[in-house]
Amino acid sequence: MPAVDQILDGKEICICAGSGGVGKTTTSAAIATGMAARGLRVCVLTIDPAKRLADSLGLKELGNEARRVDPKLFAAQGVEMKGELWAMMLDAKATFDELVARQAPDEESRDRVLENRIYQQISGALAGSQEYMAMEKLFELHTEGRFDLLVLDTPPTRNALDFLDAPRRLTQFIEGRSLRVFMKPTGLAARVAGRGATVALSVLKRIVGFDLLADLAEFFNAFSGMVDGFQARARRVNTLLADPGTCFLVICGPQGEPVDEAVYFHRKLVEAKLPFGGVIVNKVHYPTESLEGGDGDLQGGLAELLDGDDDLAQRVAENFVDYQALAERDADNIERLERELRTSGVIRIPYLDEDVHDLAGLAQVNRYLFASSEERDELAAGRA
Amino acid sequence: MLALFSSRLEKLLGIARIPELLDKRLVFVTGKGGVGKTTVAVSLGLRAAAEGKRAIVCEVAAQENASRIFGHAQVGFHEVEMEENLWAISIDPDESMREYVLLQLKVRAMRDMLFRSSIFNYLAAATPGLKELVTIGKIWELAQLDRKVRSGRKYDLVIVDAPATGHGIGFLKTPRTFAAIARVGPIHSQARQLERLITDQDHTGTAIVSLPEEMPVNESATLEAELRDEVGVAVDRVYMNGLYPERFSAEEAERLAALAASQGGAIRAASNAALSEQRRARAQRAQLARLRRRVQAPVRSLPFLFEPELGLEAARRLAARLN
Numbered sequence: 001m002p003a004v005d006q007i008l009d010g011k012e013i014c015i016c017a018g019s020g021g022v023g024k025t026t027t028s029a030a031i032a033t034g035m036a037a038r039g040l041r042v043c044v045l046t047i048d049p050a051k052r053l054a055d056s057l058g059l060k061e062l063g064n065e066a067r068r069v070d071p072k073l074f075a076a077q078g079v080e081m082k083g084e085l086w087a088m089m090l091d092a093k094a095t096f097d098e099l100v101a102r103q104a105p106d107e108e109s110r111d112r113v114l115e116n117r118i119y120q121q122i123s124g125a126l127a128g129s130q131e132y133m134a135m136e137k138l139f140e141l142h143t144e145g146r147f148d149l150l151v152l153d154t155p156p157t158r159n160a161l162d163f164l165d166a167p168r169r170l171t172q173f174i175e176g177r178s179l180r181v182f183m184k185p186t187g188l189a190a191r192v193a194g195r196g197a198t199v200a201l202s203v204l205k206r207i208v209g210f211d212l213l214a215d216l217a218e219f220f221n222a223f224s225g226m227v228d229g230f231q232a233r234a235r236r237v238n239t240l241l242a243d244p245g246t247c248f249l250v251i252c253g254p255q256g257e258p259v260d261e262a263v264y265f266h267r268k269l270v271e272a273k274l275p276f277g278g279v280i281v282n283k284v285h286y287p288t289e290s291l292e293g294g295d296g297d298l299q300g301g302l303a304e305l306l307d308g309d310d311d312l313a314q315r316v317a318e319n320f321v322d323y324q325a326l327a328e329r330d331a332d333n334i335e336r337l338e339r340e341l342r343t344s345g346v347i348r349i350p351y352l353d354e355d356v357h358d359l360a361g362l363a364q365v366n367r368y369l370f371a372s373s374e375e376r377d378e379l380a381a382g383r384a
Numbered sequence: 385m386l387a388l389f390s391s392r393l394e395k396l397l398g399i400a401r402i403p404e405l406l407d408k409r410l411v412f413v414t415g416k417g418g419v420g421k422t423t424v425a426v427s428l429g430l431r432a433a434a435e436g437k438r439a440i441v442c443e444v445a446a447q448e449n450a451s452r453i454f455g456h457a458q459v460g461f462h463e464v465e466m467e468e469n470l471w472a473i474s475i476d477p478d479e480s481m482r483e484y485v486l487l488q489l490k491v492r493a494m495r496d497m498l499f500r501s502s503i504f505n506y507l508a509a510a511t512p513g514l515k516e517l518v519t520i521g522k523i524w525e526l527a528q529l530d531r532k533v534r535s536g537r538k539y540d541l542v543i544v545d546a547p548a549t550g551h552g553i554g555f556l557k558t559p560r561t562f563a564a565i566a567r568v569g570p571i572h573s574q575a576r577q578l579e580r581l582i583t584d585q586d587h588t589g590t591a592i593v594s595l596p597e598e599m600p601v602n603e604s605a606t607l608e609a610e611l612r613d614e615v616g617v618a619v620d621r622v623y624m625n626g627l628y629p630e631r632f633s634a635e636e637a638e639r640l641a642a643l644a645a646s647q648g649g650a651i652r653a654a655s656n657a658a659l660s661e662q663r664r665a666r667a668q669r670a671q672l673a674r675l676r677r678r679v680q681a682p683v684r685s686l687p688f689l690f691e692p693e694l695g696l697e698a699a700r701r702l703a704a705r706l707n
Binding site (some may be wrong): 019020021022086118121153203204206211212215252255256257258288296301302305306312315316317319320322323325326328329332352354357 | 403489501572636653
């Protein structure tokens with residue numbers, strides 16, 4: 001597997017995808033930093049509400065506008081920064097508001113949506129809205145052309161489909177076709193739909209309450225003039241995702257479950273004909289040197305060298321057995337990953353002794369991300 | 385038999401029962417993805433069962449992680465007995481919605497019509513938060529002593545493996561949001577009822593699962609504040625999961641560093657592995673101290689288990705260590 005800079009050569013968008021807890025935010029930040037250091041103007045976007053990216057980039061907080069990371073910070077870490085690193089945290093609600101403002105045919109329709117009570121409740125929390133707004137912001141920034149490369153840290157969706165499906169689902173929801181039709185009790189559609197629908201509606205009113213239904217109908221009516229605009233926009237977003245200038249990187253951990261999810265996600269990308277770039281496995285226990293012949297009396301050998309401290313020798317030996325078991329598990333899982341993906345080699349980032357949460361840590365990770373696989377093995381052997 | 389077992393367990397390990405947490409009726413296990421929520425939820429279930437309680441572990445959003453731990457085929461939307469006194473269920477929102485409607489509409493013809501109607505299906509699929517709401521509704525139903533579902537068992541304790549997205553905050557806030565959206569009517573009053581359930585600090589609690597790393601600790605502190613102040617739910621425990629044992633002292637590390645520098649082969653590799661362990665264990669203790677300073681709820685630690693995949697045996701061992 002080549003280094004990340006080779007994978008991203010000529011790409012304009014890099015989307016880091018994977019399940020939660022696998023180090024996606026850190027990896028996105030590391031990739032963006034590394035590419036910026038190599039001379040590009042890069043912007044990394046996150047929608048993680050926990051401000052992890054800001055933490056790791058030394059920014060107090062991130063907003064819905066891109067902010068440049070102070071170049072002095074890199075110099076302090078001994079990182080030569082040839083390009084520029086920018087970062088932003090996506091505010092789903094603000095992006096949704098902007099989108100509504102852009103799509104609304106006039107001010108009145110815009111305000112009708114923005115002031116709708118249901119819209120206000122859901123625009124930040126609607127299932128899929130975060131994902132869709134991430135895509136939307138990505139599209140907007142790409143269209144503006146201010147950056148050479150955009151790196152997106154995707155929200156931790158439980159299901160890979162949620163993420164890829166977000167634009168379609170959101171558009172469908174806003175359309176609210178069936179509900180709008182039925183909520184016009186005197187409309188032609190209601191008469192055509194017939195008595196069954198009317199009764200269904202009355203049953204529904206009993207369960208849900210009339211007010212809620214009426215409010216929902218008002219919500220959909222408010223959106224009615226914008227549906228075409230939203231649909232067209234969603235199509236353009238989807239086209240951008242499938243563009244050869246876009247690259248999906250799958251991030252995972254070395255345990256069984258994250259690997260299963262990476263395999264699943266890869267399959268979905270292939271099915272959706274989206275450009276897959278590679279897999280990065282974080283926190284890998286690298287295998288240690290071969291122990292042929294010497295394993296049997298490791299404890300004895302240690303004790304001898306430790307002036308007969310059997311107790312310490314035993315603990316070192318036990319710890320080593322534990323470490324090797326984890327290294328073996330990781331190797332097995334990664335082998336399975338490579339087999340399933342029919343790829344020769346994934347990018348393995350070792351389980352570093354110190355956890356990565358600042359620019360110094362990112363620089364550590366980048367030694368691996370931006371190295372050939374031989375260099376990575378050597379690096380890991382040097383510290384393993 | 386079980387009471388005997390649990391009293392033996394107590395004597396053997398010197399463990400007291402976990403009064404504040406397991407004496408509640410409903411416990412949400414929260415935290416970000418990958419911190420081990422499912423393992424902790426299952427361990428709490430095993431522990432409650434060992435203490436003689438009838439407990440059920442609920443998964444939401446079709447995760448089926450718990451059935452993996454139990455080595456069981458997918459449990460689905462059924463209450464399945466996994467161990468003596470311990471059940472599991474995977475709460476599917478669509479099934480919960482059906483069940484909810486069944487309980488609301490006693491006339492079969494009306495139900496059938498509703499299920500067939502496109503407007504109902506659209507509304508059920510598209511209304512934001514409705515899936516979460518009916519999921520919490522099902523959790524509420526499971527926690528009732530007077531079960532609504534015919535032949536439903538009574539549980540002493542319902543443990544929920546909360547969704548990882550947004551640390552489960554959005555999920556727990558759903559009833560409040562919904563009560564605000566539906567100002568009046570049946571959904572409003574049911575949402576209010578669910579909100580009361582979640583904020584009933586005598587009977588409902590949460591446990592936060594964290595990891596001994598910088599950002600998970602920061603996030604756990606934020607999560608605790610949000611659970612308390614924004615959701616209004618009790619936070620009873622913070623579990624620091626995956627804590628390495630302190631196997632080597634600083635002095636021993638120095639001796640091992642000398643070995644790593646002067647020796648080769650297995651001796652060097654084993655010494656380096658020991659040094660890594662020592663550095664990580666030390667860094668983790670610093671994170672544990674930070675966590676204790678930054679949260680109000682009692683912090684308890686759980687050991688890292690050096691096992692390829694955490695299964696039922698691992699959960700059992702953690703269950704014995706829970707406090």
